[in-house]
Amino acid sequence: MSANIHMGKLEELLDRVKRNRLKLANERILRPEPKAPEGLPIPSEPPPAIEEELAPPPVEAAPITEPVMPEPVMPEPVDEEVRTFESTPVASGPVAQMDGHPTRKWTLKAVLNRAWNLGGRS
Amino acid sequence: MTQSAFDATGFLRFDLANGSIISREGEQLALIPIDLLDALEPGEQTRQRSVAFGKTHGKHFAEIIAGLTEPPGVEALADHLAGLTAVFGLGRSAVEIRGNAILFRLTSGRELSAGVVTLLTGFLAGFMSEIEPETTFEILHMQVDDDGDLFWAGNPKAIKQVKDWLADGVKPMEALWLLSEEGR
Numbered sequence: 001m002s003a004n005i006h007m008g009k010l011e012e013l014l015d016r017v018k019r020n021r022l023k024l025a026n027e028r029i030l031r032p033e034p035k036a037p038e039g040l041p042i043p044s045e046p047p048p049a050i051e052e053e054l055a056p057p058p059v060e061a062a063p064i065t066e067p068v069m070p071e072p073v074m075p076e077p078v079d080e081e082v083r084t085f086e087s088t089p090v091a092s093g094p095v096a097q098m099d100g101h102p103t104r105k106w107t108l109k110a111v112l113n114r115a116w117n118l119g120g121r122s
Numbered sequence: 123m124t125q126s127a128f129d130a131t132g133f134l135r136f137d138l139a140n141g142s143i144i145s146r147e148g149e150q151l152a153l154i155p156i157d158l159l160d161a162l163e164p165g166e167q168t169r170q171r172s173v174a175f176g177k178t179h180g181k182h183f184a185e186i187i188a189g190l191t192e193p194p195g196v197e198a199l200a201d202h203l204a205g206l207t208a209v210f211g212l213g214r215s216a217v218e219i220r221g222n223a224i225l226f227r228l229t230s231g232r233e234l235s236a237g238v239v240t241l242l243t244g245f246l247a248g249f250m251s252e253i254e255p256e257t258t259f260e261i262l263h264m265q266v267d268d269d270g271d272l273f274w275a276g277n278p279k280a281i282k283q284v285k286d287w288l289a290d291g292v293k294p295m296e297a298l299w300l301l302s303e304e305g306r
Contacts (some may be wrong), residue, residue: 107193109254114222116257119280119301 128205147178156211162237172244179206180252221302229270239263243273250275264294274298
């Protein structure tokens with residue numbers, strides 16, 4: 001009796017092993033191992049995602065610089081005035097006495113009166 | 123104040139916002155190549171505007187000498203005119219006295235065109251007429267020599283007489299001598 005019992009368990013175990021093997025075989029059929037095309041090695045890493053392939057190669061970003069604007073051409077302000085004379089803005093006009101008379105003793109009014117009356121007025 | 127030397131401080135004001143140049147006397151000016159000034163027409167319109175130009179500056183000079191504590195000498199006139207001709211870029215001016223005649227010598231290093239001569243004679247006439255209110259000086263361009271251009275200021279009758287002598291071939295300085303001899 002006991003031998004029958006043992007034989008029954010043994011058969012049950014064998015059936016379980018068979019089913020497991022069959023199951024494993026089925027799984028292999030449904031999920032075959034990847035095969036590389038002839039002549040090509042099997043990639044060790046998964047292919048990159050499509051997005052990565054389409055993405056442009058990284059470009060080193062140019063440094064951000066301020067736009068170069070041309071300097072406005074403006075006359076140099078000279079304190080809003082023209083200083084013609086370098087050392088002093090005071091001009092000195094020479095007076096040439098052509099006939100030896102000392103003009104420095106004459107006032108401007110006297111000089112102009114004499115000049116005005118030269119040759120008579122009427 | 124006993125002196126009246128020309129002071130160029132603030133003579134020109136550059137109004138960059140409005141694009142204008144204003145003189146101390148309120149004139150609106152323009153900086154242009156002097157070659158363009160040479161193209162000035164020597165007509166009556168140029169003369170009249172030049173006289174007005176001179177009057178403006180003669181009036182200012184008259185105000186300056188009116189504020190002096192002592193009667194100015196002829197040096198004051200020479201100084202002021204030298205400053206004006208310098209800031210206008212027209213040349214270096216000096217006053218010459220020959221007998222009773224007063225003359226202005228302008229040294230510019232260039233040959234003055236007829237238009238510029240008209241400008242200068244008009245300017246000097248207007249300027250001189252504002253110094254002494256009872257005078258109306260006229261200006262005659264007398265001669266050009268190595269030292270520049272010589273302008274003489276005289277009354278209208280004397281100017282006409284000298285012009286006639288010059289037309290007859292009398293030399294400019296001889297004409298002034300003749301004029302002084304006639305008045306003796």
